[in-house]
Amino acid sequence: MFSDKVRIFSGSSNPLLAEAIGEQLGVSLGKIKLSRFKSGEIYVHYEETIRNCDVFLVQSFSHPINDHFVELLVMIDAAKRASARTINLIVPYYGYARQERKAAPREPISAKMVSDVLTTVGAHRIITLDLHAPAIQGFFNIPVDHLTALDLLSDYLKAKDIKNPVVVSPDAGRASTAEKLANYLNAPFAIMIKKRPAHNQSVITHVIGDVQGQTPIIIEDLIDTGTTIVNVVEGLKERGAEDVFVCATHPLFSGPALQRLDHPNIREVVVTDSIFLPEVASERFKVISVAPMLAEATRIIIEGGSISTLFKNAGV
Numbered sequence: 280m281f282s283d284k285v286r287i288f289s290g291s292s293n294p295l296l297a298e299a300i301g302e303q304l305g306v307s308l309g310k311i312k313l314s315r316f317k318s319g320e321i322y323v324h325y326e327e328t329i330r331n332c333d334v335f336l337v338q339s340f341s342h343p344i345n346d347h348f349v350e351l352l353v354m355i356d357a358a359k360r361a362s363a364r365t366i367n368l369i370v371p372y373y374g375y376a377r378q379e380r381k382a383a384p385r386e387p388i389s390a391k392m393v394s395d396v397l398t399t400v401g402a403h404r405i406i407t408l409d410l411h412a413p414a415i416q417g418f419f420n421i422p423v424d425h426l427t428a429l430d431l432l433s434d435y436l437k438a439k440d441i442k443n444p445v446v447v448s449p450d451a452g453r454a455s456t457a458e459k460l461a462n463y464l465n466a467p468f469a470i471m472i473k474k475r476p477a478h479n480q481s482v483i484t485h486v487i488g489d490v491q492g493q494t495p496i497i498i499e500d501l502i503d504t505g506t507t508i509v510n511v512v513e514g515l516k517e518r519g520a521e522d523v524f525v526c527a528t529h530p531l532f533s534g535p536a537l538q539r540l541d542h543p544n545i546r547e548v549v550v551t552d553s554i555f556l557p558e559v560a561s562e563r564f565k566v567i568s569v570a571p572m573l574a575e576a577t578r579i580i581i582e583g584g585s586i587s588t589l590f591k592n593a594g595v
Contacts, residue, residue: 284364285581286329290338290354292347293555296371296570297337303574309334313350321350323357330362335577340374341554342533348374348393352400359401367404367580368397369573371553372501372529376411379418394418406576408553408569409500409528412452424576424586428528428551429456431567433463435549436496441524445469445493449511457498463591469495471511491519494546501529502550505536512544522546529553530566540564 288309289297301308310326336358338351351368358366378389390412397405398421406424410416416423436444446468448457454470461468469488495515502508502525512523522544530550532540540548541561550556551569572589579586 284332285335286327286332286363287335287337287577288325288354290336290347290350292339292341292350293337293371293552295555296339296552296568296573297369299552299568299570300337300369300574300577303571304578311354313354321346321353323350323353325357325361328361329358331364333365333367333581334358334363335367335369337369337371339370339372339554341372341531344374352396355397355400355402365403366401367406367577368402369406369577371408371551371569371573372531373405373407373410373415376415379412379415390415391418404580406573406580408551408573411500424580426569426572426576426586427590428553428567428569428572429459430591431551431569431572432498432526432528432549433460435565435567436460436524436526437464439524441494441496443493443521445488445490445495445520447471447488447490447495447497447511447515447523449497449499449507453498453500456500460496460498464496466496467493471514486514486518490515492521494521494524496524496526499525499527501531502527502536502540502548503531504533505539509539509542512542516544524549526550528569530556532556537561537564 286309287301287306288311291313312324312326314322336354340347355366375389375393404422408426409428416425444464444466446457446461446466448454448470457468469486469490472485508525524547525545526549528551541563547565548563549565551567553569576586
């Protein structure tokens with residue numbers, strides 16, 4: 280088992296996932312006090328020694344993202360000042376990742392800003408899952424272990440034995456992921472062409488590929504408001520497709536997303552627990568845990584080895 284110099288602590292974003300990671304590793308979560316002053320300022324206190332320890336902090340950048348981001352920064356700073364040997368971040372969902380480039384003049388590249396802040400405050404390594412843009416790894420000057428839930432999702436779908444499947448990329452940016460999933464399922468794939476008149480809005484203009492009479496499997500990295508997914512589902516139905524499976528790693532589910540996705544033409548919404556999801560009444564939603572994968576990645580980092588062994592395709 281691990282040295283007593285390994286400590287795992289949970290932020291407030293997803294304590295259930297942190298507990299599951301600890302259980303997989305046979306390690307109890309460390310004791311930490313997280314609270315807020317009346318002004319809203321965040322207070323952190325490690326209630327056990329972490330001097331010369333390898334500390335792992337579990338925090339997703341879920342809603343309220345800015346609170347969880349600042350909380351993680353304060354956790355890092357407290358660990359650094361408590362003489363932790365290394366500070367390793369397990370950030371299943373890396374927020375601000377959709378702002379990874381300038382799409383218009385005078386815009387920020389917020390994903391780069393977040394990486395700079397995490398590194399400057401004192402992080403030594405980050406473990407994350409299905410970045411919106413894989414190139415974000417290059418924003419860091421510390422090791423980044425970029426994992427993917429694609430194997431978990433594909434195994435689940437293969438066990439469903441879906442008739443006449445076609446994997447659908449909702450935009451050109453997901454085409455590579457859709458092709459990988461299609462190859463594993465031995466299915467064709469299609470690409471939706473859309474335009475975005477505003478944030479969280481999209482209009483389907485074309486579909487490249489045959490979907491008529493097929494069962495579409497939409498693959499995304501995240502689902503935010505659900506508006507885009509519903510537009511894609513309705514666009515596929517208009518073109519003669521059967522009811523749809525929707526898969527995504529990160530269930531942001533902002534606003535009325537859960538109600539939107541409880542759609543008569545969606546057979547299942549398959550997501551992971553990278554973001555804490557309260558229990559939903561509809562059986563349409565299926566949650567797959569990423570805790571075993573994150574735990575095994577943590578084990579490899581502690582003991583040594585290759586992260587690529589976690590995946591079917593070692594090139595992932």
